[in-house]
Amino acid sequence: MYSSKKNVLLLASMLEAYSIRKVVLCPGSRNAPLIQTFSQNPFFRCYTVVDERSAGFFALGLAQEIQQPVAVCCTSGTALLNLGPAVAEAYYQQVPLLVISADRPQSWIGQMDGQTLPQPGVFNSLVKQSIQLLEPDSEEDEWYCKRMIHDAIFQLMNRLPGPSHINIPLSEPLFDFSVTELPKNKPILRNPVDYSLNNSALLEEWNLSTKKMILIGQLPPFNGLEKSLESIAEKFDCVILAEHTANIRSSKVIYNFDAIIYQLLNEEIACFSPDLLITLGGHVVSKRIKKFLRSCKPASHWYVSEEPKIVDLFQSITAQLEMDPLSFVEEINKKCSSNTSKHTYQSRWLSQSKHVLPPTTTVYSDLWVMGKLLAALPCNAALQLGNSSVVRNAQLYPLDASVSVYCNRGTSGIEGSVSTAVGFASIHKGLTFLIVGDLSFFYDVNALWNRHIKSNLRILLINNGGGEIFHLLPGLNQAVSLDQYVSCRHSTRAEKWAQSMGFDYLSAQNEEEFINNLDSFFSVEASNPVLFEVITTMEVNAEAFKSYYHKLKTI
Structure with missing residues (x-):
């Protein structure tokens, strides 16, 4: 048996339509209609975590494993604020985390009623979308709620995923669990984006560059990049740098670049700095590579991301390429001319990498x-x-x-x-x-x-x-x-x-x-x-x- 609240029934049916199956539930009374509806529907796999801060990160871990959206549901008031750290992490790690918060009716916000605070928009710019549902009294209200939910889920699962927030006001009485079926809803279909690299000036810049570097930030496992990157390393004089968090394992990739940069002599730095830098993926841990590339600015820096937002981490960006990383490296392999000359720049980095060994300390530490x-x-x-x-x-x-x-x-x-x-x-x-x-x-x-x-x-x-x-x-x-x-x-x-x-x-x-x-x-x-x-x-x-x-x- 489900809650009689129409906005709750709509939300649950829409999550089912979009195959958002896993829901982390935090206990509470204001969100009890949501808890009852999710937990009693066999489609959903529900988890219970009492501490909302921990629950948010627990949901983040679920989403990391399945690479699909996961919802976390909490009661009203400060419970929602405790999800803030996980929401911020999901935003910058590009994880589709759906926050569902129960709320008092708008008329009681700011009136000294218990467990209330202004919840709509509380995460500000740290979510892809934030919506406030109605308590529908008409078909138009229901249409509005469905449109808002579609939008929140679309943004959650957009080209570049991230968190969305759905705030759902619930008036008393809260505990009428008499409905036997969810309404039927269908997802809105989307057409995949066809990425291609057709800018002749950029292709020519790649072909003319003598010191090419690809720096890869955090990416999920099984990203499919290894073979295409290995092909680039074999065909072109290109250095590929990555950290363990990039989840790319290849003998063509250099992982100890932080230590390499540390031991470079001043007169060697220019030989190791790139003239064309290409950055893929998310955050990079190494502060040393950031300092190195900011002080030895490349003539060109291409930032590859599906999000139309300029990120100039190394203060040298010259091109923003709205593409996913795999499409980009495949396009380079397909459209750029192979370099038959010696891979001087790549060899210089690989040779240095072989000399920089892991710590061999025998001291317990x-x-x-x-x-x-x-x-x-x-x-x-x-x-x-x-x-x-x-x-x-x-x-x-x-x-x-x-x-x-x-x-x-x-x-x-x-x-x-x-x-x-x-x-x-x-x-x-x-x-x-x-x-x-x-x-x-x-x-x-x-x-x-x-x-x-x-x-x-x-x-x-x-x-x-x-x-x-x-x-x-x-x-x-x-x-x-x-x-x-x-x-x-x-x-x-x-x-x-x-x-x-x-x-x-x-x-x-x-x-x-x-x-x-x-x-x-x-x-x-x-x-x-x-x-x-x-x-x-x-x-x-x-x-x-x-x-x-x-x-x-x-x-």
Whole structure:
């Protein structure tokens, strides 16, 4: 039995029409008509998460795994505001997250009634579309609601996906659940965009350029780019740079470019800088590549994106190409002349890459742990990376080509990494690994309070007693406020939290304990999720990090 509210019935039927099946429900009374309708319809797969902030990231993790829209539904008031961090991440990571918020009638907003605030448009520019439904009293009202829902879902699933917000006012009485069927609705069909690169001036610019560079930011796994990029690398004198978050694995791609740039001599920089830069995908982690390309501005910079918005990250943009990355590289392969001369520029980068090796430290530290863990990951593992030191340290090591990498780099916040991994793992068929730092873990520890956690989740918690990355920043590392107020040193341990939530708990404080626990951590036979807490010290970690970069200067 469903709610008798017409706007609720319309919304549910439209989500079904557009095949938006997965809905994360946060408890509440104002959204009870929505909860009843979604949960009692066999089409929908519903999840329950009490903490709205965690619920938003849980839904984000679901959407990362299925690469399709996921809805999250909350009650009125501050519950909606708690979804803000996940909405921002979804916007910049281009994830189709649909926020559905129940609300009081407009007449009661601002009248000191309980659990109210102005909800329409609350996310401002961080959503693709924000709509306010009516409580329909006529056929025209129903038509209006359907038109608005169509628009919100269309924007959600547009060429470049992102979040949409549907706010739905619900008057009392709320708990009439007497309707037996949803209304029938059909989706509005859309025609795929045909992308082609027909600008002769750009094609000529490609052919004439002698130092071409393609820099690839964050992309979802299975993006289909590898073969086309390898073809470009073979046919043209072109350097291809990517981070693990780009999910492109090829011997033609250079992953250690951050370390390469660090160890370049001043007189070598001009030889390594491009004259034509092409950027694909989302955010890039490396601050060093940003500084390098801003200081050595290329003569031309093409930004490739399906969104008609200028993004001039390197202060040098000359062309905005409204294309998806795969169409672009296929068009280059098809329409540009192959370069038969020696690949001098590409060879220079590849040669340097071979000389820049991963850290080989034998000292028990964050770097040592990261290297051992990544080398031992099983084939086809799903790897979720926390932000800050974790994602940067992971980039220093090679990854097996079969590993899929996810990270909340849209806004690079630390607050939702655990919740995202929990959501992802809840529907992923294989093992899901999360590597996360201590501040990020404890910030999001409520993620463990979740009934949908499965035994396939493996969390490696690197606990160095605070925000270690701040101790590596020149100037800040000398501040008297550093320990207490910035890096927030602590002696907190995760054991009791993990065990109270049904996790198997492992811990290590040295090399031997770490190695001895690896088999248990990687075991597919575990009947519970596993949390492996690795205790390191900031001072040793900092020395290991500095030692590695010091050696780079001596190559």
